[in-house]
Amino acid sequence: MNTILEELRKQQIKSSVLDMDQQSETAKKEEVKLTGVYRCRACGYIFDEALEGKPFSTLTECPLCHVSPGGFMRLR
Ligand SMILES: [Zn+2]
Structure with missing residues (x-):
């Protein structure tokens, strides 16, 4: 009841x-301070943590050319 x-x-x-x-x-x-900006060496895709709202460590691959995060270089 x-x-x-x-x-x-x-x-x-x-x-x-x-x-x-x-x-x-x-x-x-x-x-988490989202201030990092990373660029894909293969296609030039920019991953801006502040714009994406998530840290670079959550990225599994480049959304454009599917290269692994190891193929990115840090811009700042
Ligand atoms: Zn790429």
């Missing part, structure tokens, strides 16, 4: 999970 109290408890759990998500998101943004 679902009582009002049980419903309230479920909602409280949901909202506290949401709070935790938001806090960890903020912590991540503070930890």
